[in-house]
Amino acid sequence: MVDNSDGSTNAAVDPTLGEIQADETREAVIPLFEEKLAVTKQVVPTSRVQVSRVTHSHEQLVDELLNHECIEIERIPFDKLVDAMPSIREDGDSIVIPVVDEVVKVERYLILKEEVHVRRVRATERYQESVTLRKQEAVVTRLPIAHPAASLAAAQTGLTLEKEK
DSSP states (O other), rough: EEEESSSSSEOOOOOOTEEEEEETEEEEEOOOOOOEEEEOOOOOOOOOEEEEEEEEEEEEEEEEEEEEEEEEEEEEEEEEEEEEEOEEEEEEEEEEEEEEEESSSSSOEEEEEEEEEEEEEEEEEEEEEEEEEEEEEEEEEEEEOOOOHHHHHHHHEEEEEEEOO
């Protein structure tokens, strides 16, 4: 600082020395500094996710009762003279179908040749078979991504400082 003859002081700051110096214009120049913060965001992958399907197979026994029907046919011979065509009839669990022959003589008459008895027979049997069943499940695996330690630390903070005058 420099004292003037009138008792006032003029001061100036030399930016290179950081000291206040006297100025002829009687103004004091003081440099000011300001720090500003700039924040940036950066996507940093830390891991990947892998999804895959796995199919499992296992044997399972099918055990069911199955019904089936078959038809038995029995032919019963007759040589019986009848006056009219016999009708189809049911006899218990059988259907009786008459079969006739027409014979020409001096006179016409019907002879019962045979009867066909149709009976329904029901049976139940056990059916077993081994079948393969499949089942899928989703397997999720996380896979880490390796980063150099310095760039990882910078990426985690995401901050940079800038200084302005």
